Amino acid sequence: MAIGSLFVVSGPSGVGKDTLLQRVLSRLGQGALVRVTTATTRPKRPGDLDGVAYHFLSRDEFERRAAAGWFLEWARFGGELYGTPTGAVAEARAAGRHVLIQIDVQGADQVRALAPDAVLIFIAPPTMVAMRDRLLAPGADARNDLEQRLQRGAEEVAGAGRFDFVVINDVLEEATDELEAVLVLHGAAPAGPTPAQRRLAERCTAAARRQHLDALLADR
Numbered sequence: 521m522a523i524g525s526l527f528v529v530s531g532p533s534g535v536g537k538d539t540l541l542q543r544v545l546s547r548l549g550q551g552a553l554v555r556v557t558t559a560t561t562r563p564k565r566p567g568d569l570d571g572v573a574y575h576f577l578s579r580d581e582f583e584r585r586a587a588a589g590w591f592l593e594w595a596r597f598g599g600e601l602y603g604t605p606t607g608a609v610a611e612a613r614a615a616g617r618h619v620l621i622q623i624d625v626q627g628a629d630q631v632r633a634l635a636p637d638a639v640l641i642f643i644a645p646p647t648m649v650a651m652r653d654r655l656l657a658p659g660a661d662a663r664n665d666l667e668q669r670l671q672r673g674a675e676e677v678a679g680a681g682r683f684d685f686v687v688i689n690d691v692l693e694e695a696t697d698e699l700e701a702v703l704v705l706h707g708a709a710p711a712g713p714t715p716a717q718r719r720l721a722e723r724c725t726a727a728a729r730r731q732h733l734d735a736l737l738a739d740r
Contacts, residue, residue, distance in 0.1 A: 524613040525707045526635055527620040530628045531643030532673030534654040536689045537622060540643060543696045552708055553620040554612045562600040593623060593630035618708055625676040639706050640683040646690035648739040677736045686729035698724050
């Protein structure tokens, strides 16, 4: 049995990763991709279910597992620890399932080191101003640490050139098409990519999007 693909999706806060992924997963259908549940030290919030939202661990337990190599990647964010269990990813891939994990750029670098065949996809904003506006939109939870998130976002954009593909989330429908094309190109749909999807995925390579990434960094 062929090993399943490992897709890593990253991008700054306010870029619309969750909405984009929901749309693409809806198109691909239930079961097309396995979403691995992340472990974290952050406290449970109302409605959180252990093993569904996250695997909730004490800091001591998280650090013990990290030292034992239990995580494919892990990172610190907002004073809490987050990590992707290696075993869950390896088990799904060995069964021929395609796995998708959504993590930050630091985590993506760790995955690349341990799983060189992973497909790294960066979700980029059309402009840094647009990202700032999304963080300030009604309902956004980032107002209190806006400048910190913007600085972190700029740092993540600076690392986007290390990814395989860059999807620009400007027009949502177009970004959905691009992300779907990349996933399908690497096995997410049994029928494989159409010629149009192949062309679209080629347009999204990090090399092809270098000019856009440079423009974002100049826009800080």
